Amino acid sequence: MAWGEEALRAVQIDGQPYVALTAVARAAGGAVEWLPASQKVRLRVGDGQIVVTPGASVVAVGRSSVRLPDPPRWVHGAVHVPVRWFLPLVEPFAPGRVRVGEARLNRDGQDRQDKGSVQKGEPGKRGNGETGNPPVSVSPTPPVGEGKGVEEREAWKIHTVIIDPGHGGKDQGAVGPTGLEEKEVALKVALHLKAMIEQRLRVRAVLTRSSDEFVSLGRRARIALENDGRVFISLHCNAANRRGRGAGGTEVYFLSEARTEEAREVARRENAALAFEENGASGGANGNPVLRGIFEGMSSDQYLKESQDLAAEIRGAVARAGGMLKDRGVKQAGFYVMKGTQARMPSVLVEMAFISSPREERLLRTESFQKQLAGAILEGVRDFKAKAEQAVANK
Structure with missing residues (x-):
C-alpha cells in the first residue's frame, strides 16, 4: 500500500482502546491464522508469533507467556486486542515498522503521549517522518460521548x-432425476451471487469454494x-424421497434445534458431507478433531436472533x-457448517x-433461474x- 497516514478505527471496550488483530497484522506485515482445534488465533510477524x-x-509470545491486564475480545466476529498492552509485544518482531505512539510505553504501562495509537513506518526506518516516509497510524478511540455510537456502528458494519x-468434488450432494448434481447448481448460484454482492452492495464477498473441489465443513467455517x-450464507438444493417426489419450493434455515422430523432429515442429509472427511465415517464431528475443536465451547446462539432475521429477509x-x-x-435445524459460524456472525x-422435482430440476439447470435465485438472495x-445497520445507528 502507499505510505502515508491512515486512520484505522479503534473501538473502546471497558474503557480501553482495542483494534482488530487483522489490522495489527497488516500494519506489521504479518498474518493471522485461526487454530480451530484449540480455539486460538495466531499472529505471525517476521520470525515471531503471538498466540491469543x-x-x-x-x-503466548514465542515460548513465553505474558498476562495482559485486558484480554483479547471477540467483537462481532473479529478478534480485537488491547492497544496499550498488545502492541508492545508485536514491536520487537517488526522493528521500525510498528511503534506505540510518538513515544514508547513506560515500564508501568502508562503512555507518555498519544494514548491508544500505533504507527507503522517503512521497514528499517523510523516511522515518525525523521527519515523515510510518514507513518500509518491507528487513531485513538473517539472522545467519551461520541465513541460508543461510532464503535457500535463500525462493529456492526457488514463489510464481508x-x-x-x-x-x-467427491461430495456431489443430491442428484436430480436426469442427473443434475446439487454441487454444480450451488456453485453456479454462488458465483452469480458473489458478483451481484460486490457490484451492487459494494461489499466484499468470499466463496468457501470457487471450483468443483471438496472442502470440509470445518474448513468452510474457518x-x-x-x-x-x-x-454467512450456505447454498443447497433440497431433495425428497420417491414418495415425496412432488415436493417443491424454497426454505431457509437457521441453526437451532430442529422442531420437525422433516427439518431433522434435511440436516442429516446436508451433514452427510462429514462422511467424506478424514475420520468422518467413524463418528462424524466426534471423530474429527478439527470439527470438534470448532464446535465445542461455542455459544452458537449468540447470533440466533440475527440469523432468524436474515433468514426471514431472504425468505421474503x-x-x-x-x-x-x-x-x-x-x-431451524442443526447444521454442522453453521455451528462453526453462528457464534461469530x-x-x-x-x-x-427441490432438485428431486423434475420441474424444479429443469429450472435449476437454466442460467436465468440461477441468476433469479441469486438476485433474490441478494435482495434479502x-x-x-440496511435494517441491522440502521438499528445500531438509531441507538
Whole structure:
C-alpha cells in the first residue's frame, strides 16, 4: 500500500482502546491464522508469533507467556486486542515498522503521549517522518460521548459476506432425476451471487469454494472466520424421497434445534458431507478433531436472533421473486457448517429448490433461474444489512 497516514478505527471496550488483530497484522506485515482445534488465533510477524485466546488474559509470545491486564475480545466476529498492552509485544518482531505512539510505553504501562495509537513506518526506518516516509497510524478511540455510537456502528458494519456453495468434488450432494448434481447448481448460484454482492452492495464477498473441489465443513467455517465474515450464507438444493417426489419450493434455515422430523432429515442429509472427511465415517464431528475443536465451547446462539432475521429477509425476497417456487418458510435445524459460524456472525442455509422435482430440476439447470435465485438472495441480504445497520445507528 502507499505510505502515508491512515486512520484505522479503534473501538473502546471497558474503557480501553482495542483494534482488530487483522489490522495489527497488516500494519506489521504479518498474518493471522485461526487454530480451530484449540480455539486460538495466531499472529505471525517476521520470525515471531503471538498466540491469543479470545477472552483469556494469558498470551503466548514465542515460548513465553505474558498476562495482559485486558484480554483479547471477540467483537462481532473479529478478534480485537488491547492497544496499550498488545502492541508492545508485536514491536520487537517488526522493528521500525510498528511503534506505540510518538513515544514508547513506560515500564508501568502508562503512555507518555498519544494514548491508544500505533504507527507503522517503512521497514528499517523510523516511522515518525525523521527519515523515510510518514507513518500509518491507528487513531485513538473517539472522545467519551461520541465513541460508543461510532464503535457500535463500525462493529456492526457488514463489510464481508461469506458465500458457501454446498458440497463439491467427491461430495456431489443430491442428484436430480436426469442427473443434475446439487454441487454444480450451488456453485453456479454462488458465483452469480458473489458478483451481484460486490457490484451492487459494494461489499466484499468470499466463496468457501470457487471450483468443483471438496472442502470440509470445518474448513468452510474457518474460511468464514479467517476472512472476518459478517454474514454467512450456505447454498443447497433440497431433495425428497420417491414418495415425496412432488415436493417443491424454497426454505431457509437457521441453526437451532430442529422442531420437525422433516427439518431433522434435511440436516442429516446436508451433514452427510462429514462422511467424506478424514475420520468422518467413524463418528462424524466426534471423530474429527478439527470439527470438534470448532464446535465445542461455542455459544452458537449468540447470533440466533440475527440469523432468524436474515433468514426471514431472504425468505421474503425469494417469495417475491416471481412466485415460481412454493414458499416453504423459515425453519431451524442443526447444521454442522453453521455451528462453526453462528457464534461469530448471522448464518443461514438456503435450500433453493427441490432438485428431486423434475420441474424444479429443469429450472435449476437454466442460467436465468440461477441468476433469479441469486438476485433474490441478494435482495434479502441488502434488506437485512440496511435494517441491522440502521438499528445500531438509531441507538
